[in-house]
Amino acid sequence: MENIYESAREITRELVEKAKLKKGNIVVIGCSSSEVVGERIGTNSDPDVAEKIFRGIKEILDENGIYPAAQCCEHLNRAIVIEREAVPQSETVNVVPQKKAGGSFATAAYSHFQDPVVVEEIKADAGLDIGGTLIGMHMKKVAVPLRLSVNHLGNAILLAARTRPKFIGGSRAVYDEELL
Numbered sequence: 092m093e094n095i096y097e098s099a100r101e102i103t104r105e106l107v108e109k110a111k112l113k114k115g116n117i118v119v120i121g122c123s124s125s126e127v128v129g130e131r132i133g134t135n136s137d138p139d140v141a142e143k144i145f146r147g148i149k150e151i152l153d154e155n156g157i158y159p160a161a162q163c164c165e166h167l168n169r170a171i172v173i174e175r176e177a178v179p180q181s182e183t184v185n186v187v188p189q190k191k192a193g194g195s196f197a198t199a200a201y202s203h204f205q206d207p208v209v210v211e212e213i214k215a216d217a218g219l220d221i222g223g224t225l226i227g228m229h230m231k232k233v234a235v236p237l238r239l240s241v242n243h244l245g246n247a248i249l250l251a252a253r254t255r256p257k258f259i260g261g262s263r264a265v266y267d268e269e270l271l
Contacts, residue, residue, distance in 0.1 A: 095127065095140060095143045095144060095147070095245055096143040096144070096146060097147065098147070098241070098245075099143065099144045099145075099146075099147030099148050100147040100148075101241075102148075102219065102239060102244065102249065102251075103118075103147065103148045103151035103152060103219075104151050105239050105240060106118065106217060106219060106237070106239065106251055106253075107151065107152070107155050107157065109237055109239070109251075109253070110217040110237055110251075110253035112155065112216060112217055112253075113156075113157075114155065114156030114157065115156060115157070116157050116158070116215075116216040117157070117160050117177060117213060117214075117215040118148075118157055118158070118159055118160065118215060118216065118217045118219065119160045119161075119162055119171065119213065119215035119217075119218040119219075119226050119229040119230065120148060120159060120160065120161055120162065120196070120218065120219045120221070120226070121169075121218070121219070121220050121221065121222075121224025121225065121226040122144055122145075122161075122162075122196035122219075122221040122222060122224065122247075123164075123194070123196075123221060123222030123247060124136050124137040124140040124141040124196060124222075125137070125222070126222025126223065126245075126246060126247035126248070127140050127222060127244055127245035127246060128140055128245060129245070129246040132222055132223055132224070133164065133165075136190050136191065136194055136195045137195060138190060138195045138198065138199070140195070140245070141194070141195030141196040141199045142195075142199045144199075144221070144244065145159075145161070145196060145200055146199075146203070149200075149203065158173060158174055158177035159173075159200065160172070160177070160213055160215055160229070161173070161188075161196055161197045161199075162196075162197065162224060162226055163188050163193040163209070164192075164193060164194035164197070166191070166192045166193065167186055167188060167192060167193045167197070167209075169224075169225070169228065169229070170184060170186065170193075170209050170210065170211050171209065171210050171212065171213050172188060172193075172201050172204065172207055172209050173200075173207070173208060173210065173213065174205065174206060174207065174208075175206040175207070175208045176206065178208070178210055178213060181208070181210045181213070182210065182211075183209060183210055184209050184211055185209075186209050187201060187209075188200075188201050188209070196221075212228070212229060213229050214229070214230065214231040215229050215231065215254070216231060216253070216254055217230075217237070217251070217252060217253045217254065218230055218234075219249065219250075220250040220252075221244050221248075221249055222244075222247035222248065223247075223248060226252075227252075230252060230254055231254040232257060233254060233255055233256070234252045234253075234254055235252060235254065235255055236250070236251070236252055237251040237252055237253050238251075239251050255270055255271060256270050
């Protein structure tokens with residue numbers, strides 16, 4: 092279990108660095124604790140594993156002033172658990188994630204946030220998909236795959252992404268290299 096916690100911290104450090112995240116950015120995280128422990132997504136939700144992963148991710152994001160956003164499972168239509176201050180203008184919905192309706196990771200987030208709210212959608216600056224949870228619907232355009240030094244957390248496949256502004260213009264357009 093402790094290895095999962097440390098792995099989550101290292102993965103998050105690398106994401107913050109490679110995605111060039113800044114204070115106030117939002118990172119969406121979808122996490123199947125079932126996949127992490129070697130089971131099929133949605134079949135063996137593990138609150139202890141989810142808790143370790145959430146704590147590891149949140150600690151690093153908090154150190155950098157970045158908001159974590161926990162994606163619920165499909166039973167809650169992949170709604171998002173996030174701190175209210177991160178989305179002050181968003182319309183909230185009334186649901187409290189549970190192990191079998193929202194998932195263990197979203198449940199951990201809800202219990203650890205100071206002022207948690209659930210919203211139906213956000214547009215995150217970067218994301219971690221742990222176990223095939225399909226976070227793309229909650230990313231800003233344009234999402235860009237980000238290769239991390241590891242591609243698994245426990246037994247779960249790990250995918251990461253960052254976003255960049257859209258390119259507009261034609262052959263004469265000039266782009267800001269810092270935004271690529």
